[in-house]
Amino acid sequence: MIHALLWVCLLMQAQSAEPTMPPEALSLLQSGVDAENRRDLDQAIAAFRKAAELAPSSGIIFLRLGDAYMKKHDYAAAIAPLKRAAELSPDSLPVHQLLGFALLAEGYAAEAIPHLEIVHEYGALGIAQLQTDQPAEAVANLQAALAKSPGDPDLLYYLSRAGTALSSQSLDKLLSAFPDTARGHQALGQNYYALKMFPEAKKEYEQALALRPDLPGLRLELGQVYAAGSEWQKAEEQFRGETKLQPGNAEAAYRLGDALLQQGKMTEAAEELRRSDLLRPDMPETLYSLGRAETVSDPNAAEDALARVTQLEKETPLAAQAYLALAAIHRKQGKTEQAARETQEFRRIQALANRRLQTTP
Amino acid sequence: MHCWRRGGKDFGLPGVRKAKAGLLSLLCAVGLLAQEVKSKSEPVFQVSPLKGVDFVLRNSPTSRKYLIETMPGGVGLLDYNNDGLLDIFLVNGGLVRDPMRSPFSFDRHDPAYWNRLYRQNKDGTFTDVTEQAGLASAGDTNYGMGVAIGDYDNDGFPDIYVTNFGKNILYHNNGDGTFTDVTAKAGVAAGGWSVSAGFFDYDNDGKLDLFVTRYLDWRVETSKTCGAEKPTYCPPGVFPPVTNILYHNRGDGTFEDVSVSSGIAAKKGHGLGVAFADYDGDGYTDIFVSNDVTDQFLFHNNGNGTFTECGLDSGAALTDEGKMLSGMGVVFQDYDNDGLPDLVITQLPHQPYVIFHNDGQGSFSPRELEAGLGALSGKSSGWGVGLEDFDNDGWKDVFIIQGHVFDNVEIYDSSLHYREPPLLALNHKGHFERADPGSDMPVAGRGAAFGDLNNDGWVDVVTTSLGEHPQLYLNRGGKLHWLTITLRGKRSNRDGYGARVQVNGQVRFATATGSYLSSNDKRLHFGLGSAETADIEIKWPSGIHQVLQAVKADQFIVIEESVQP
Numbered sequence: 001m002i003h004a005l006l007w008v009c010l011l012m013q014a015q016s017a018e019p020t021m022p023p024e025a026l027s028l029l030q031s032g033v034d035a036e037n038r039r040d041l042d043q044a045i046a047a048f049r050k051a052a053e054l055a056p057s058s059g060i061i062f063l064r065l066g067d068a069y070m071k072k073h074d075y076a077a078a079i080a081p082l083k084r085a086a087e088l089s090p091d092s093l094p095v096h097q098l099l100g101f102a103l104l105a106e107g108y109a110a111e112a113i114p115h116l117e118i119v120h121e122y123g124a125l126g127i128a129q130l131q132t133d134q135p136a137e138a139v140a141n142l143q144a145a146l147a148k149s150p151g152d153p154d155l156l157y158y159l160s161r162a163g164t165a166l167s168s169q170s171l172d173k174l175l176s177a178f179p180d181t182a183r184g185h186q187a188l189g190q191n192y193y194a195l196k197m198f199p200e201a202k203k204e205y206e207q208a209l210a211l212r213p214d215l216p217g218l219r220l221e222l223g224q225v226y227a228a229g230s231e232w233q234k235a236e237e238q239f240r241g242e243t244k245l246q247p248g249n250a251e252a253a254y255r256l257g258d259a260l261l262q263q264g265k266m267t268e269a270a271e272e273l274r275r276s277d278l279l280r281p282d283m284p285e286t287l288y289s290l291g292r293a294e295t296v297s298d299p300n301a302a303e304d305a306l307a308r309v310t311q312l313e314k315e316t317p318l319a320a321q322a323y324l325a326l327a328a329i330h331r332k333q334g335k336t337e338q339a340a341r342e343t344q345e346f347r348r349i350q351a352l353a354n355r356r357l358q359t360t361p
Numbered sequence: 362m363h364c365w366r367r368g369g370k371d372f373g374l375p376g377v378r379k380a381k382a383g384l385l386s387l388l389c390a391v392g393l394l395a396q397e398v399k400s401k402s403e404p405v406f407q408v409s410p411l412k413g414v415d416f417v418l419r420n421s422p423t424s425r426k427y428l429i430e431t432m433p434g435g436v437g438l439l440d441y442n443n444d445g446l447l448d449i450f451l452v453n454g455g456l457v458r459d460p461m462r463s464p465f466s467f468d469r470h471d472p473a474y475w476n477r478l479y480r481q482n483k484d485g486t487f488t489d490v491t492e493q494a495g496l497a498s499a500g501d502t503n504y505g506m507g508v509a510i511g512d513y514d515n516d517g518f519p520d521i522y523v524t525n526f527g528k529n530i531l532y533h534n535n536g537d538g539t540f541t542d543v544t545a546k547a548g549v550a551a552g553g554w555s556v557s558a559g560f561f562d563y564d565n566d567g568k569l570d571l572f573v574t575r576y577l578d579w580r581v582e583t584s585k586t587c588g589a590e591k592p593t594y595c596p597p598g599v600f601p602p603v604t605n606i607l608y609h610n611r612g613d614g615t616f617e618d619v620s621v622s623s624g625i626a627a628k629k630g631h632g633l634g635v636a637f638a639d640y641d642g643d644g645y646t647d648i649f650v651s652n653d654v655t656d657q658f659l660f661h662n663n664g665n666g667t668f669t670e671c672g673l674d675s676g677a678a679l680t681d682e683g684k685m686l687s688g689m690g691v692v693f694q695d696y697d698n699d700g701l702p703d704l705v706i707t708q709l710p711h712q713p714y715v716i717f718h719n720d721g722q723g724s725f726s727p728r729e730l731e732a733g734l735g736a737l738s739g740k741s742s743g744w745g746v747g748l749e750d751f752d753n754d755g756w757k758d759v760f761i762i763q764g765h766v767f768d769n770v771e772i773y774d775s776s777l778h779y780r781e782p783p784l785l786a787l788n789h790k791g792h793f794e795r796a797d798p799g800s801d802m803p804v805a806g807r808g809a810a811f812g813d814l815n816n817d818g819w820v821d822v823v824t825t826s827l828g829e830h831p832q833l834y835l836n837r838g839g840k841l842h843w844l845t846i847t848l849r850g851k852r853s854n855r856d857g858y859g860a861r862v863q864v865n866g867q868v869r870f871a872t873a874t875g876s877y878l879s880s881n882d883k884r885l886h887f888g889l890g891s892a893e894t895a896d897i898e899i900k901w902p903s904g905i906h907q908v909l910q911a912v913k914a915d916q917f918i919v920i921e922e923s924v925q926p
Binding site for chain 2: 196198199229230233261263264266292295296321325328331340346347350
């Protein structure tokens with residue numbers, strides 16, 4: 001965590017500001033450093049402790065003692081000498097850095113923050129802020145840390161937690177300050193939907209709609225709640241409402257098309273799905289549903305749509321589905337070899353997906 | 362192997378295609394007439410308990426959630442004494458202790474857990490004849506599941522095969538109102554967990570063979586409960602899949618297990634339902650097995666004693682999204698009057714009941730959305746299913762008995778229900794629309810058998826539900842015409858199972874098998890709409906082609922297989 005070269009430089013910087021210490025203390029300090037170099041941390045700690053007794057005003061000795069404890073992962077023991085070092089050498093960056101880490105490791109996040117701020121340790125600072133209910137600040141600092149160390153899994157983990165906490169905090173704020181607003185009910189509806197508590201979600205969305213019937217997105221979300229419960233007629237009503245509010249919204253058109261499809265209204269479904277495809281071309285889900293809608297009425301159009309899915313999607317479940325649907329069309333057309341190839345491709349992708357599933361921890 | 366055919370060879374009987382154009386206009390007229398006769402709000406059935414039937418389907422639910430306890434039980438409609446009235450055989454579950462301790466017993470000696478045979482009286486009431494018929498008790502180590510009915514020895518009296526978790530039982534009908542357990546002699550005890558079964562003649566030798574579906578490798582000792590905080594029944598994938606069984610009828614009262622040599626045992630699944638039809642018109646009856654969260658099996662009969670499973674290659678294995686079905690009940694009949702048998706399969710909520718439309722040339726494609734059934738099945742769990750023309754308009758309608766697998770499903774998903782009313786969907790020229798079945802009473806439905814109990818020309822339904830008495834859905838009838846045919850095979854099996862019967866263009870495949878755990882009236886019922894006569898064409902399993910013209914409507918007729926091919 002601490003770059004070795006930087007540490008040596010900082011240590012030298014700290015030592016240069018030290019008052020003169022008794023020769024015995026200096027000897028013990030050297031003895032401790034030698035022991036540390038031999039990786040004999042217990043011996044080093046014993047030497048630094050004796051040196052600290054002989055030179056109680058030496059910040060460097062307390063710093064070395066705290067550092068030795070840190071190296072031994074005894075963060076609790078490290079805190080006291082590091083605090084003393086900070087009193088003696090308030091401008092020492094290594095002292096603040098180590099003290100910040102030690103305090104954070106021992107759960108004193110609030111105390112750690114000022115020390116980590118001094119040394120700009122953004123990652124640790126973000127973690128400390130997350131633990132002290134400052135998710136917005138945590139997100140900012142963790143993002144800054146990630147900019148320096150992209151892809152660091154620990155930082156990504158904490159950033160995701162901070163993001164969740166920030167979202168939750170914002171929601172709490174919204175609900176406590178504006179409980180009976182459309183956005184408040186919408187937020188609750190989203191939460192219930194995520195928890196699969198569909199009746200509660202419906203109630204919240206309906207209240208939101210009563211307050212702001214023309215708020216874009218509400219009907220789209222409510223429609224999805226109905227769709228999750230296979231209530232396709234009600235889903236259709238909501239998606240249709242959304243398409244009136246947002247005629248240019250491709251997702252609304254897609255979802256309306258899919259709800260119509262589920263009810264067997266194939267002509268209407270195909271019309272809406274084609275409209276969605278025009279609004280946002282090359283969406284695999286739209287094309288797949290379009291293929292399903294046109295399978296009976298216009299097999300050639302269905303074939304085109306499904307073939308586009310296989311071009312856009314490679315080795316995904318949707319690609320497998322598209323191959324299976326193509327096989328059905330071609331079987332019916334008597335194109336047996338083509339159908340067999342597509343069924344084989346379906347099997348191959350399915351097997352691949354199963355293997356992936358088995359290897360996923 | 363030929364799962365499906367190249368080229369466009371026409372299917373079925375000569376004249377079928379030619380008759381279609383004229384038939385279409387006739388059926389259109391019939392459809393209009395039907396709408397006039399029966400308004401949409403009028404219930405199709407009058408629902409009531411069966412008079413004289415005190416049977417309760419005792420499944421014995423426990424806190425241990427033993428999987429068997431949520432799966433029974435079947436109902437069979439048969440005229441066991443040949444008095445012209447349908448009688449009812451009901452399969453019971455058994456006592457499941459909480460917990461079960463070795464040695465395991467389901468207390469089937471206790472009359473409360475007996476299977477029951479009820480003889481129908483002339484006044485429409487029923488009399489319990491279980492004991493005098495020799496059907497009492499069913500083996501303490503057997504937990505009851507389903508029933509198959511067929512005259513396996515061609516003596517003119519229907520025999521009964523009962524499936525169990527345990528050993529299955531074949532009861533031979535002695536013709537004097539009694540039955541004899543001939544399981545040991547016949548060699549059809551199977552073992553493990555048998556579910557739906559059916560008689561059919563796969564080799565067209567005139568003797569009924571037997572197919573038995575088996576669910577999974579479950580034992581009391583290895584039972585599991587799923588759902589840590591809210592214990593419930595485990596999904597089938599938790600238990601190993603098993604093979605189904607095919608028994609060949611030797612004709613001497615014994616059967617040979619040909620599961621391996623026929624290729625049936627080559628596939629392991631989680632079988633629950635079975636239905637038969639000759640889907641590709643090659644003259645041999647094929648087998649469809651509805652599997653629970655496994656690919657569906659379509660066993661194509663190769664005509665040489667072997668079968669090839671070709672569900673996926675035929676398009677009848679998976680949903681149109683490539684997902685596995687939780688297949689439970691199944692029926693294999695022609696819903697859209699194109700002369701080809703289609704499949705209707707029931708399954709769990711949020712998975713639409715599936716229609717695999719027979720596209721010809723041995724190919725199927727999903728059609729439940731186009732046919733309107735998908736939109737009617739969203740939140741329901743379907744079990745027993747029938748494709749019958751309840752309103753006699755010339756189009757086969759769908760009836761499905763429903764209820765979730767979990768008796769505590771509401772705590773998992775408040776929008777789902779353990780007890781549900783049945784689904785009735787009337788067929789309007791190939792498109793299904795919800796209709797009033799006459800009862801919105803929710804039940805944990807399982808079995809359903811279809812037949813004309815009061816011989817009025819209108820198809821009725823008997824259903825079973827866990828922990829309750831069976832229900833009779835007595836068809837209220839109407840003014841349209843009908844024809845009911847009893848086949849009497851000579852060279853073919855006596856029941857005529859496997860015959861393809863076409864009446865005024867509509868087609869039925871003769872079978873008592875289909876639905877879930879249940880066995881239907883073997884008579885073939887046709888709604889004729891406004892037609893007062895019927896032209897009948899029969900293709901018998903023997904290959905004999907028989908034609909009857911201008912047969913008067915509104916009657917029960919017996920057609921004996923002609924001697925001349």
